[in-house]
Amino acid sequence: MNTAPAPGPAEPRWLTAEEQHVWRSYIEAATLLEDHLDRQLQRDAGMPHVYYGLLVKLAESPRRRLRMTELAKYAKITRSRLSHAVARLEKNGWVRREDCPSDKRGQFAVLTEDGMEVLRRSAPGHVAAVRQAVFDRLTPEQQKSLGEIMTIVAEGLQPSEAGADLPWLR
Numbered sequence: 001m002n003t004a005p006a007p008g009p010a011e012p013r014w015l016t017a018e019e020q021h022v023w024r025s026y027i028e029a030a031t032l033l034e035d036h037l038d039r040q041l042q043r044d045a046g047m048p049h050v051y052y053g054l055l056v057k058l059a060e061s062p063r064r065r066l067r068m069t070e071l072a073k074y075a076k077i078t079r080s081r082l083s084h085a086v087a088r089l090e091k092n093g094w095v096r097r098e099d100c101p102s103d104k105r106g107q108f109a110v111l112t113e114d115g116m117e118v119l120r121r122s123a124p125g126h127v128a129a130v131r132q133a134v135f136d137r138l139t140p141e142q143q144k145s146l147g148e149i150m151t152i153v154a155e156g157l158q159p160s161e162a163g164a165d166l167p168w169l170r
Helices: 017-045 049-060 068-075 079-091 111-133 140-157
Strands: 065-067 095-100 103-111
Touching: 017 049, 017 111, 049 065, 049 068, 049 079, 049 103, 065 068, 068 079, 068 095, 068 103, 079 095, 079 103, 103 111
Parallel strands: none
Antiparallel strands: 065 103, 095 103
16 A cells, blocks of 8 residues: 655746846836827827727728627637727727628627728827837847747747637637
8 A cells, every 4th residue: 555645736937036037027018018008099099009909900801890709809808898899989980880691699890981090090109109119129139039039929828719718708
């Protein structure tokens, strides 16, 4: 009979001092950058950064329309939060909803001409804010490295939808 104690949980792989510094720098920069872009868009276009991202995604989509579920997936937000955002964008006249002819429960979000115009007006200020906050501070080599690093991180975090608790499925 084996009376050896059951193995306990493995010791966590704690971050080294350098890794902790990198992690905290990333968190601080990401938080400050999101706040910076949000304030710029609120001031210049009267919308939060997440709404601007929704309008951009619609502008880039065929016929400036996208299923609501796909838009929620792109934005990584719950369908409820997306519905609230689209309602606000509808109130401004920037988006309209259309029923999906092939699926009675589905809806499209469609970018209106007014929505396209607000993008045209707000894009120059937004790109200037992004450039000032990120690209003007980095060398071309650092920009390339940042892009490669963020691609690796994003690819490693892409969820599989099978059984996952994903915001856009809620």
